[in-house]
Amino acid sequence: MLALFGFTMVHAYEPIPITVSNTMDKIIFDGKWTFEYEWKASSLNTYSYDDGTSIVLRSAHQGDFIYVFLDPITDHNLNTMNDHAIICFDAKNNKSTKADLDDYCFMTSLGGRSGFAYQGGHYSAKNNFLGKIQNPEGFVAVSTMSDTNDRYTPVPHPSYEFKIPTDLLGRESMYGFYFAIYDAHTKKIYTYPQNLTVENFVPSPNHWGEIYSPDSSLPEFGIPMIILFLSIASLILFSKVKRGPSLQFR
Template sequence: MIELVSILVLLIGFGSVFADAEESIQITLSGTMNKIIFDGKWTFEQEWKQSSLNTYWYENQNKNIILRSAHQENYVYFFIDVVTDESLDKNLDYATICFDSKNDKNTIPDSDDRCFTAILGSSTAVTLQGDQKEEFKQVENHPDLIAIGGTSDQNDRYSGVPHASYEFRIPTDLIGRNNIYGFYFLVYDAHTQKYYSYPIQLSSDGEISTPDTWGEIYSPDKSLPEFYVPFLIIVLGFALVISMNRSKLFRQYA
């Protein structure tokens, strides 16, 4: 069954994108995300291979951030690889991913806007939710949420030099099953005391920008509200039984 999903993924294909400030991000279906080891790094050579790839350059190409993204069943998955951050300031460096579930691009964050933060050297996630009175406020983590920061090294396909990286597994229960979302990420490098984000901009204060300034992430084949393979097999089997019974009836009364 996993093999079937993997074949579908290969047929869809994965693109490498040197993204500009306004370019939307594709998130694709994968059959291997359930094999990821969540330790905040690219652990083995094939770990994040079956995922979409977006590459971002900042400050005249001196800062390089890789975003890998995919979805499988009840989760969306992200790997933020801060390839050029080799200073490794644990408990200070972090990455935040935000979703505007309705993509309504409000100027003030509301309840369908959620952000998830992974901190370098920590496996404790932070969840923020929009509140029109307090902008973003911290809320309780979902029990299945994973957001962890680590040090990627020898198995990382972009750099074998130890550098900061972050892994996320976000339940679709938190963001809804949509084909398109407002999307934003923010990375902080404590060594340079600078913030890097998508859409591309440099922030001096680390404030999460309002949803009306966010970019978008979308499912190109509209598969994000996944029609699960097991359920599909059941439906096809049921349809086959009905078809066979109708054929028998047709032959009986022909």
């Protein structure tokens, strides 16, 4: 398997806006753009590289999950289980020089039906302090070939779908963010931030970019939090009604 971790140099980047959506729960997680409107209600960012490679990133959040679709639309050489993609989140966006406990990465390979999760704080510097962890509940990372239903090209090419639990990352309006796609045919790695000089696959978090919620809607309240909030509000209101207005004598 491809080595995961390495060194890089600092490059400028544009932060990625991530939109709130009400259709992400309709996605069919089969590793491809399955039907015409599947990823339409999501943020769109396109990255072009010096050799003519283009990668489309679609991202959104809904409820308890962040959704990411990586679409390397110019890769027409299909290398099953050798092409890879990884996405990483710095949950506190603290830009640490080595991966710590709030840094997470998620990887899958072309043809892979279940991905892998990694967390920082590992003892080994060889892997940039990232170690494999048990896949969290609800996590999805799959890949296959997108083709006729893809919005950008009908020519078969790898694509990667991810579903990441927000409770694992913590509910923030901004995360550090990184992605990399490895093309086994050319033996090149394509990254965000763009054109990083990466020896292997994942640099230290202080070289990652950022993904943010423009309307600060990303820390969506889950049902338990809503119930707790309503319960507290009801108790306060009941307490005020029970006491009634106070009388002041002058």
